[in-house]
Amino acid sequence: MKPMDLGAARASTSLPAALGQRIEPTPEAKPLLKVEELSLSRGESLILDNVTFSLRRGGTLGLLGESGAGKSTIALTLIGLLRKPEVGLSGTIELDGAGNVAEAGEDAWLKLRGRRVAMIFQDASAALNPCFTIGRQLMTPLRRVMGLSRSAARARAIELLESVGLNDAPSRLSAYPHQLSGGMQQRVMIAIALSSNPDLLLADEPTSALDVTIQAQIIRLILEETRRRSSSCIFVLHDLALASQCCDDIVVLYGGQVMETGPSRIVLEAPMHPYTAALKGCVLEFDTEELKPLPSGAPSFASKTPGCRFAPRCTRTLEKCAASKPPLADVRGRKLACWNPLT
């Protein structure tokens, strides 16, 4: 690794694309993923309400919001773990080359999951099976999904472990998950997820359970590896500052509704939606003197509520906010759903 110059704050430029810099898309490029008007209901509750966003190839997207906003729900839907008929699903999820996967059945998903779409979870120690060695958990998808022979799978497994930064890979293969630290477990999970070179990697709060110095390592690893494979990545996050660092585009969610979405630079530098602005106001910088917390409350998921779900807590609410839901409209380089945005 290049020696760190602790005085400078700029990233090294040895990566394929300098982190934090947007890759400008080619105009004709078809997006890898296009989610349109996705709504998900469970019983009487409408958990996702007309969520719309798209992700281009090689890009990173952040699903941002607080707990209960629906971000993990979206991730689980995108990997087919939440499907009809267990939940009520409407809208389309267009995955390039696979059509509308919102309608796909389990057999279709079996071909996609672990091959074109992979997911890593927040708690690696819970996601790894404690009864099997790392080697077995890594090699099983390589043999079953990719059809490699035992020796080829073992060689590939060692390669993968080394690429995610685990030294002494051959001995790691025979280790059990509990023998590794949290950061190492997460690396193993990333290796498993990336073993099939998926087009789309879903990362659900991948670093929330880790120390902050390990967090930086893991985020960097995910970004490097996905860029190297030209995969796209969707991060589910609650940390706005982290999102600004690692996501090209973000979607701000509240109560299952999209509040604001667009390039992270534009949205987070000058948020126009009151919720995004309020969230930003709660982020602690080292020189924050005053905090401006949001008033207490939680969104209502009743399917009958017609308006914007943030209205009860919004300081800029108008009469029509509770009556009708504002549409997602293009405003100043982003998409915004608000009747009374900030200027």
Place this chain on the structure above:
Amino acid sequence: MTTAPIFRLLDVQKAYEVQAKGGSLFTRAKRRLRALDGVRLSLEPGESLAIVGESGSGKTTLLRVLLGLTQPTDGRALFREKDIGDLAGTDRDQFCREVAMIYQDARGSLNPRMSVLDLVAEPLDHHKLCAKAERRDRVTALLTRVGLAPEMMSRYVSALSGGQLRRVAIARALASEPSVLVADEAVSGLDVSTQAQILQLLRDLQREMGLSLLFITHDLGVAAYLCDRIAVMYLGRVVEAGATREVLKAPAHPYTRALLNASPRFFAPISDPLPGEVPSPIDLPPGCRFAGRCVRAQSDCHTREPALTPASPTRAFACLHPLPFSEPSAH
């Protein structure tokens, strides 16, 4: 006359004997795990101190030593200049009353079979702080102070949200009229908006009531907002201490710098992270415990262990080749 510090740790060591690999079939190699390895710390009355560290830094063990739940194997842990482990009788009662703890797991720290009223009133009853007749009024006042509706009194833990439970825990801590609040990651796991509310509440309370605050956290932003002073721990030692704003603006110890770099900041590109992981505290190599991961390490770092030395009235660090901190850094 200077008032005595509330807490004082003098070269506190806490070592555990663990069975490590090695030794023959008949003898099991015993190694010493030093969870705390010579900690020097003090908390003055009215002061707010943040203890920042990652896993393995020893901050949890430090907390347990301060609360008297465990005794140091070496060194002295003092509360108002008396050994915490030796406190008995009225001294012990005074300690229990003056030091109030807010747990990380708010839900687990509250008895699920007790109503909010009983929970908040328990310290009042135990320390006999008010007459039976006033009990309800006192609890109402406390709940209002932490931003909860008095009607919550009749509710139980299972009906409350995470943020509300934190507030109940804070109200309960305040009930004993403490002089020190000790909080163990009291805002981690909360939504950003709830976290902001709780932090604002804690800061207001601390300033209003002149409480001393000892706040354990891994989040530098929280430390900066809440606390005047900061102590950064690594592998059982304090590696840097001082006024929070000063330390975070221009850290002297490379580990503090690494923590700063790793903390997400708006639009800052992800800088090169600290390599490797926290080494096992069992087999610590000689010399500075951070030398293995430090990019600035030089030959004497691997042989000499630096001690926490004051560099100015407001700063101290344990490093043989500190970063230049007299000039403000690029951050």
Place this chain on the structure above:
Amino acid sequence: MVDLSADVTLSKQPARVSAILAFARSNIFFVIAATVVAIFVLSAVFAPLVAPHPPLDQDMAAFMSPPLTESHVLGTDSFGRDLLSRTIYGARYALAIGFGAVLIGAMGGLIIGMAAGLSGGVTEWALMRFIDALLALPSLIMAIAFISILGQGVDKVILAVGVALIGPFSRTVRADVLQIKAQAFVEAAGLMGVKRLAIIWRHILPNVIFPLAVQATIRVSYAVLVSSGLSFLGIGVAPPTPDWGLMIAEGRSFVSFAPWIAGVPGTALAILLIALSIVGDGVREHFDPKLRK
């Protein structure tokens, strides 16, 4: 997680009724079972008012009559005693023994389990071995052994079955105590300076009693079964007590041509046991998820 904020107003009357109906709809088996148990309990309590005949009355003119004979809805046994009345009175014994035995078992289990969970060192070890000894014998065998020492009779059966249940109860109580002891709120109380005994009384005990009550509800059906078994074997209550086990035993010889003599009490026993099991399961399902985090 959806937040239950403080300003949720209490339901008004129509909303309450619809909430009860909604509960009934989603837990239909529980409601049916609970109703059945309620019917048994009420019949047992008001037996003299509900039963058409005194249970020991012999009507030799109508002995061994099948069900639906006039004035004997469920038939009579070999002594001409009305089966419906005997079954209703039998419910008294079944429920009394069931609840009584469970009460004894729970109390004993609570004391031993708490002592085992809260003590340390040699005391804990000794109590653990004692519990192991209690658990080594199946409850039925243990009850038989106690009956042989105490003799027959309703109160002796309650005692015997009760003591036999102490082992299982103390095991669950000890497990609960260990789990609760490790919770943060117990440590927090200690930090406040609360003395050990007060912590046990105020913090540990209330959290133990609740799961114990749930366990007790589940075990009632087992206690009823064991006591009926003892009576069937002839070592429970003494004849002519209208105990179901005894009635089944009495009807054994007549099964081929008068099956109702054993069938009526047998069916009643089966229905009560199933209903008690469903109710017990329902109670546990409702309360356990909140307790076992």
